[in-house]
Amino acid sequence: MTDPASATGYRDHPPRMGFFTDTSVCIGCKACEVACKEWNAIPEDGIELTGMSYDNTVGLGADTWRHVAFIEQRKPLARQDPGLYHDTDVLAMAEQGTRGESDFRWLMSSDVCKHCTEAACLDVCPTGSLFRTEFGTVVVQEDICNGCGYCIPACPYGVIDQRKDDGRAWKCTLCYDRIGQGMEPACAKACPTDSIQFGPLDELRERARYRVGQLRAAGVSDARLYGEDPGDGVGGDGAFFLLLDEPEVYGLPPDPVVTTRDLPAMWRRVGAAALALVGTAVAAFAAGRRV
Structure with a gap:
C-alpha cells in the first residue's frame, strides 16, 4: 500500500505529506516541542528536571507529541569538510566535544509519530476515532475515542498514549488543521536549523538520500535513513529520519512490523x-x- 490515501478511498487527493527529520543538524533547542504544545494546546509535562539529563520530557506520550532526545556518547566523529555544511551544523559542533574531550559527542533527535503506511492503530480502533486523512497521515478524533486503549499496544513504536484524567488516546496529528490550509506543521515552522522538514513524501525521500550521500562522502559512514523504505515492516513511514548511529541508540525498534499483520x-x-x-x-x- 504505497498510497494509503487512495487505498482508504480518497479520490483526487493531494500528494502524501510527511516529515523528514535530519538529526545531523538538530541542536536540541526543543523549539519543536514548545511549538507543538502551543499550537495544539497540549498540557505541560516534564517541568521537573531529574538532574541526570537535559531530556526533561523523557519520551513521546499523550502530552508530548514531539520529543527531543539527548544522547551522550563516548565516540568521536569523523573529520568533516566544513564547506559542505552551514554554520549551525551540529556535526561540526559535536566534533569539538565538551570540556576538551575529543571522543565525546551528543546525538540529538526530535521524535514524532511515524504516520505508518500500514498503521496497526487504525486496524484495532473499534470506534473509528483513528482515521486516515487525504494527506496519508493518521489522526485521532478525541471526541470519538472511547478510551479502550487498543491502539496503544498496537503501535510498533510506542507512540500513542492515554491521558490519565480522561483515558482518551492522543498523539501527533501532523498538524492536520494547518496543512489543510497550506501551512507547515508548527514543529517544522519553528525549527531553526531545518532539522525537521515537511513536504510531499516522495520529495523528502529523494532529498534525504542525497543528504546521506553528502554525509558519507564527508566521512560520516554511520549516516543512514530510518523509516524511509516502503519495503519495511510497516510499509514505510510518513515521518522518517536520518540517523548517525543504530536505531536502538535513539530508542527506535530496528525492525518494526505492523502488529496486526497476522x-x-x-x-x-x-x-x-x-x-x-x-x-x-x-x-x-x-x-x-x-x-
Whole structure:
C-alpha cells in the first residue's frame, strides 16, 4: 500500500505529506516541542528536571507529541569538510566535544509519530476515532475515542498514549488543521536549523538520500535513513529520519512490523475452529438422539 490515501478511498487527493527529520543538524533547542504544545494546546509535562539529563520530557506520550532526545556518547566523529555544511551544523559542533574531550559527542533527535503506511492503530480502533486523512497521515478524533486503549499496544513504536484524567488516546496529528490550509506543521515552522522538514513524501525521500550521500562522502559512514523504505515492516513511514548511529541508540525498534499483520490468518483459524466445534456438537447431538 504505497498510497494509503487512495487505498482508504480518497479520490483526487493531494500528494502524501510527511516529515523528514535530519538529526545531523538538530541542536536540541526543543523549539519543536514548545511549538507543538502551543499550537495544539497540549498540557505541560516534564517541568521537573531529574538532574541526570537535559531530556526533561523523557519520551513521546499523550502530552508530548514531539520529543527531543539527548544522547551522550563516548565516540568521536569523523573529520568533516566544513564547506559542505552551514554554520549551525551540529556535526561540526559535536566534533569539538565538551570540556576538551575529543571522543565525546551528543546525538540529538526530535521524535514524532511515524504516520505508518500500514498503521496497526487504525486496524484495532473499534470506534473509528483513528482515521486516515487525504494527506496519508493518521489522526485521532478525541471526541470519538472511547478510551479502550487498543491502539496503544498496537503501535510498533510506542507512540500513542492515554491521558490519565480522561483515558482518551492522543498523539501527533501532523498538524492536520494547518496543512489543510497550506501551512507547515508548527514543529517544522519553528525549527531553526531545518532539522525537521515537511513536504510531499516522495520529495523528502529523494532529498534525504542525497543528504546521506553528502554525509558519507564527508566521512560520516554511520549516516543512514530510518523509516524511509516502503519495503519495511510497516510499509514505510510518513515521518522518517536520518540517523548517525543504530536505531536502538535513539530508542527506535530496528525492525518494526505492523502488529496486526497476522490478524486475518488468526481470524481464519478461529473461524475454522468454531466450525469444527459446531460440527462436533451437532454430531454428538445426532448420535445421542439415535441411542
